[in-house]
Amino acid sequence: MARIGVFVCHCGENIGRTVDCARVAGEIGKLPGVVHSVDYKYMCSDPGQALIKQAIAEKGLTGVVVSACSPHMHERTFRRAAGGAGLNPFLCEMANIREHCSWIHEDREAATDKAIDLARVIVEKVKRNVPLETIRIPVEKRALVIGGGIAGIQAALDLADGGAEVVLVEKEPSIGGHMSQLSETFPTLDCSQCILTPRMVEVYQHPRIRLMAYCEVDAVEGYIGNFKVTIRQKARSVDETKCNGCGACQKACVVKNVPSEFDERLGKRTAIYVPFPQAVPNIPVIDREHCAYFKGRARGMKKDACGKCKEACARGAIDFAQEDRFVTEKVGAIVVATGYELYSIGKDQPAAGLKGYGEYGYGTVPDVIDGLQFERLASASGPTAGKLLRPSDGKVPKKIVFLQCVGSRDPAKGIDYCSKVCCMYVAKHTMLYRHKVHDGEATVFYMDVRAAGKGYDEFTRRAVEEDGAVYVRGRVSRVYRDGDVVKVLGFDTLNGTPVEIDADMVVLATAMRPRKGIEKLAQTLSVSYDRHGFINEAHPKLRPVETNTAGVFVAGACQAPRDIPDSVAMASAAAAKVLGLFSNEMLEREPTVARVDAALCAGCFHCERVCPYGAVEHKEVRDRKGNLLKVVADVNPGVCQGCGTCQATCPSKSVELMGFTDEQIYAEVNALAL
Amino acid sequence: MRVGYYPGCSLHGTARELDESLRAVAPPLGLELVEVNDWSCCGATSAHATSHLLSVALPARNLALAEEQGHDQLLAPCAACYNRLASARHAVACDAALAETIEDVLGRPFPSTVAPRNLVEVLRARLDLLRERAVRPLTGLKVACYYGCLLVRPSEVCSFDDPEDPVSMEEVVTATGATPVAWRRRLDCCGGAFSVARTGSVVRLSRAILDDARSAGADAIAVACPMCHSNLDFRQKALVRRGEAELPVLYLSELVGLALGLDAETLGLGRHFVDTKALVERALASKPGPAAKPGPRPSAPAAAAKPASPAAAGTEAV
Numbered sequence: 001m002a003r004i005g006v007f008v009c010h011c012g013e014n015i016g017r018t019v020d021c022a023r024v025a026g027e028i029g030k031l032p033g034v035v036h037s038v039d040y041k042y043m044c045s046d047p048g049q050a051l052i053k054q055a056i057a058e059k060g061l062t063g064v065v066v067s068a069c070s071p072h073m074h075e076r077t078f079r080r081a082a083g084g085a086g087l088n089p090f091l092c093e094m095a096n097i098r099e100h101c102s103w104i105h106e107d108r109e110a111a112t113d114k115a116i117d118l119a120r121v122i123v124e125k126v127k128r129n130v131p132l133e134t135i136r137i138p139v140e141k142r143a144l145v146i147g148g149g150i151a152g153i154q155a156a157l158d159l160a161d162g163g164a165e166v167v168l169v170e171k172e173p174s175i176g177g178h179m180s181q182l183s184e185t186f187p188t189l190d191c192s193q194c195i196l197t198p199r200m201v202e203v204y205q206h207p208r209i210r211l212m213a214y215c216e217v218d219a220v221e222g223y224i225g226n227f228k229v230t231i232r233q234k235a236r237s238v239d240e241t242k243c244n245g246c247g248a249c250q251k252a253c254v255v256k257n258v259p260s261e262f263d264e265r266l267g268k269r270t271a272i273y274v275p276f277p278q279a280v281p282n283i284p285v286i287d288r289e290h291c292a293y294f295k296g297r298a299r300g301m302k303k304d305a306c307g308k309c310k311e312a313c314a315r316g317a318i319d320f321a322q323e324d325r326f327v328t329e330k331v332g333a334i335v336v337a338t339g340y341e342l343y344s345i346g347k348d349q350p351a352a353g354l355k356g357y358g359e360y361g362y363g364t365v366p367d368v369i370d371g372l373q374f375e376r377l378a379s380a381s382g383p384t385a386g387k388l389l390r391p392s393d394g395k396v397p398k399k400i401v402f403l404q405c406v407g408s409r410d411p412a413k414g415i416d417y418c419s420k421v422c423c424m425y426v427a428k429h430t431m432l433y434r435h436k437v438h439d440g441e442a443t444v445f446y447m448d449v450r451a452a453g454k455g456y457d458e459f460t461r462r463a464v465e466e467d468g469a470v471y472v473r474g475r476v477s478r479v480y481r482d483g484d485v486v487k488v489l490g491f492d493t494l495n496g497t498p499v500e501i502d503a504d505m506v507v508l509a510t511a512m513r514p515r516k517g518i519e520k521l522a523q524t525l526s527v528s529y530d531r532h533g534f535i536n537e538a539h540p541k542l543r544p545v546e547t548n549t550a551g552v553f554v555a556g557a558c559q560a561p562r563d564i565p566d567s568v569a570m571a572s573a574a575a576a577k578v579l580g581l582f583s584n585e586m587l588e589r590e591p592t593v594a595r596v597d598a599a600l601c602a603g604c605f606h607c608e609r610v611c612p613y614g615a616v617e618h619k620e621v622r623d624r625k626g627n628l629l630k631v632v633a634d635v636n637p638g639v640c641q642g643c644g645t646c647q648a649t650c651p652s653k654s655v656e657l658m659g660f661t662d663e664q665i666y667a668e669v670n671a672l673a674l
Numbered sequence: 675m676r677v678g679y680y681p682g683c684s685l686h687g688t689a690r691e692l693d694e695s696l697r698a699v700a701p702p703l704g705l706e707l708v709e710v711n712d713w714s715c716c717g718a719t720s721a722h723a724t725s726h727l728l729s730v731a732l733p734a735r736n737l738a739l740a741e742e743q744g745h746d747q748l749l750a751p752c753a754a755c756y757n758r759l760a761s762a763r764h765a766v767a768c769d770a771a772l773a774e775t776i777e778d779v780l781g782r783p784f785p786s787t788v789a790p791r792n793l794v795e796v797l798r799a800r801l802d803l804l805r806e807r808a809v810r811p812l813t814g815l816k817v818a819c820y821y822g823c824l825l826v827r828p829s830e831v832c833s834f835d836d837p838e839d840p841v842s843m844e845e846v847v848t849a850t851g852a853t854p855v856a857w858r859r860r861l862d863c864c865g866g867a868f869s870v871a872r873t874g875s876v877v878r879l880s881r882a883i884l885d886d887a888r889s890a891g892a893d894a895i896a897v898a899c900p901m902c903h904s905n906l907d908f909r910q911k912a913l914v915r916r917g918e919a920e921l922p923v924l925y926l927s928e929l930v931g932l933a934l935g936l937d938a939e940t941l942g943l944g945r946h947f948v949d950t951k952a953l954v955e956r957a958l959a960s961k962p963g964p965a966a967k968p969g970p971r972p973s974a975p976a977a978a979a980k981p982a983s984p985a986a987a988g989t990e991a992v
């Protein structure tokens with residue numbers, strides 16, 4: 001027979017003002033099974049908790065109901081108190097008569113009646129509660145970082161310096177991300193490579209970091225503390241253990257005109273290449289699509305079309321036969337840092353709903369370029385060795401027009417968000433331009449200048465006041481080639497006049513978008529993403545670097561448009577979160593997870609299809625002789641988040657959410673209705 | 675396919691050749707045009723400048739009639755009519771209170787099931803038939819496709835093509851065997867309804883359009899709007915400078931008709947102010963094309979013809 005104790009809290013005046021707590025305690029005390037029912041000013045205070053403990057001990061309670069505030073507020077407090085008195089903590093529940101009652105009602109009589117109802121409901125539930133044990137799972141103290149841009153690099157270094165083992169997976173041949181392409185960085189104009197490359201080398205040399213460049217995450221299984229990750233090592237066609245990065249193969253390569261991805265197609269590279277001289281690791285990759293050897297093979301030629309790199313390599317490192325390899329790694333936490341790419345400006349758009357800017361001539365007018373291309377033109381390591389020369393004829397542009405918000409803040413083009421960094425980098429570009437071409441004219445078309453950040457507004461002011469950038473508020477309707485110049489037709493909305501500029505070059509500050517394929521990766525990791533493809537944080541204010549999947553964290557521009565300081569801050573925050581996780585030997589999880597009754601389960605796997613966390617697994621049921629009887633669903637308690645969707649779906653009622661079983665819920669409903 | 679037909683006032687007046695040519699090309703393109711019974715003014719120009727309610731109620735009445743008469747699409751060849759019909763439908767879809775008012779005003783339910791279609795949209799949906807039946811491909815003819823302002827904008831109302839960089843007219847022109855030229859003023863304003871009130875502005879704007887088309891090497895301009903046609907064709911005498919050749923301005927349906935082998939008179943080509951004779955003769959002189967069998971797609975210069983556009987992929991079946 002149940003022996004339930006009920007504790008009604010006044011919460012000072014918070015509940016007491018509208019609810020007659022003494023009457024609640026009195027009425028509830030009359031219910032069958034309730035052996036103790038009292039009210040008290042502050043149940044969460046030490047004397048309040050002492051009341052509960054004392055009653056458990058003296059009256060031998062089998063369940064406790066605290067009628068007070070929301071369980072979000074104090075469920076832990078009271079469960080701990082119950083536990084302290086020797087009762088299983090999960091036999092203690094709360095009835096919320098504050099947020100759900102006193103705070104929202106005025107009529108004292110009616111509110112008191114409602115409070116009685118609410119308490120009675122929970123009493124009926126607690127009568128059916130069973131003791132549950134906290135789930136403990138071991139933690140694998142290694143972390144996986146996906147993406148080797150500045151965010152991934154920072155996260156990996158912080159984690160490794162904090163004592164954790166790190167696997168850093170980068171899909172390109174080198175780490176560095178977009179920051180390695182930048183010339184100088186706002187707001188201080190320090191050289192991007194100068195501050196980045198030492199960190200890249202640090203990653204390479206760190207004893208606790210395993211750098212896996214030219215690799216991709218193929219599959220992820222498991223749950224927080226215990227992920228099993230399958231990583232695909234793409235075939236480099238170069239034996240990493242033999243190569244010493246001498247570069248002889250690249251000199252020997254006969255294919256020299258592949259547009260360089262690193263130089264944003266403004267420069268050329270060979271078919272066997274490292275993306276840039278400071279690449280980490282400094283090991284080349286054969287681009288099989290362009291390599292003469294592989295093209296010959298593909299055409300079915302019997303004799304090898306080429307092999308110059310192999311001949312040139314003194315260490316025999318070239319390996320045409322190499323194939324993709326798969327490696328599995330066990331990790332306890334994952335940091336996603338896959339960064340961004342720029343909005344594709346032309347007609348071909350990667351997603352429905354996105355519309356390009358055909359009217360700006362990008363892709364058809366050679367002197368219309370995007371921001372990253374400008375960075376490469378301004379970079380000392382770029383295709384023009386840092387001289388600002390326009391792509392069409394190599395002349396020094398005397399007039400450059402910069403267009404802000406190309407794609408961003410334009411719902412008609414499919415993107416309504418602000419890309420946040422463009423105002424800053426356009427100001428930077430005007431400065432870099434004027435520092436290189438002193439008599440150059442820089443005109444910026446803008447909607448607003450958004451320069452919130454330490455030293456940021458000052459920076460954009462400097463562009464105008466010291467470096468003479470001309471800012472025109474308004475949009476541009478068309479950009480086209482007119483003989484030697486690029487015509488820009490726009491409108492100055494402050495003067496109310498049309499503007500026509502004969503520019504030598506036009507730079508488009510295009511929106512930042514998440515990387516292609518991010519959706520697939522997010523699905524592999526079971527993390528949610530917004531309609532643009534940016535990874536969702538668990539809470540926009542309070543949990544900015546966690547995702548909705550426990551143990552998976554997010555950093556940098558894959559979560560939203562971010563500049564370098566933001567990306568680095570997020571990365572350090574994510575690393576701190578992971579290190580916090582790794583400071584436990586065992587992880588404790590609430591036992592309110594789903595459990596399958598294998599005897600009842602018919603193996604229809606509806607639950608598997610609806611589970612948002614991928615927690616449902618298949619389990620074989622065998623008889624004593626080992627014959628397979630059936631395959632049933634089984635919930636992995638480490639992955640289950642206790643949402644209850646499976647329970648609602650199961651046609652045979654064979655899956656139950658512990659602590660929220662059908663029996664308990666029906667008892668609550670009955671207590672209210674009968 | 676049976677389509678509701680809403681000629682509007684222009685097609686019964688200044689733009690009769692648009693009406694004639696469209697009725698002529700409809701059968702070979704598998705279209706049955708059924709004129710909506712008892713149609714009234716669409717509210718262009720004056721209504722929407724004076725009363726918001728009227729500007730929605732007038733087109734709504736016509737859409738409601740089409741609905742009653744069993745249509746699910748309503749072809750409005752005049753760009754202004756099309757724009758009014760589409761704008762009204764959009765306004766009603768976005769504003770439940772307005773939708774109620776409109777039903778009151780109309781005195782009949784208005785579930786708004788009829789989709790307004792424009793000339794370009796309807797022709798573009800029949801490119802395969804057009805290519806197949808173009809017995810007289812307009813090979814070598816260079817055409818500047820002029821969209822004007824009402825056909826593709828505002829984008830949330832006229833979502834059938836990219837509002838800033840449309841391709842649909844070029845696609846139709848390419849299917850006639852002619853070659854669309856790349857030019858810049860495809861979307862500029864011709865002066866529209868200011869033709870009478872501020873002729874000076876119209877002359878300035880339309881001249882810029884003509885100049886640009888000419889310098890892009892066009893032999894003719896293709897339009898899909900009676901207002902544009904009147905400004906560019908009727909006023910052209912006043913626009914051209916001494917010694918400059920005139921540039922024929924053809925409705926898209928007339929070009930299509932020529933390619934389909936229809937004769938100039940049926941297509942109303944004699945009604946133009948700028949002589950179209952030379953152009954028609956050129957068309958007649960062209961070699962008969964691969965009639966009746968679906969020939970390969972005529973190839974067009976990369977700059978002008980952009981066959982597969984995202985906008986094209988996104989449109990509903992017309």
Ligand SMILES: Cc1cc2nc3c(=O)[nH]c(=O)nc-3n(C[C@H](O)[C@H](O)[C@H](O)COP(=O)(O)OP(=O)(O)OC[C@H]3O[C@@H](n4cnc5c(N)ncnc54)[C@H](O)[C@@H]3O)c2cc1C
Pocket residue numbers: 146147148149150151152169170171172175176177178179182184185186187215216217337338339340341342371372375421425428515521555556557558562563564565567
């Ligand atoms: C023109 C321009 C100028 C800028 N100038 C400045 C500036 O002056 N100052 C400043 O603070 N910020 C600047 N920024 C912003 C800056 O580039 C970003 O803040 C920064 O690069 C974000 O770093 P990230 O690591 O998040 O992303 P990224 O730099 O994009 O790095 C992501 C990395 O992840 C890898 N990756 C992607 N997908 C996968 C996958 N599935 N598996 C494995 N690896 C993957 C990528 O290859 C890449 O190496 C500028 C941006 C632009 C466009």
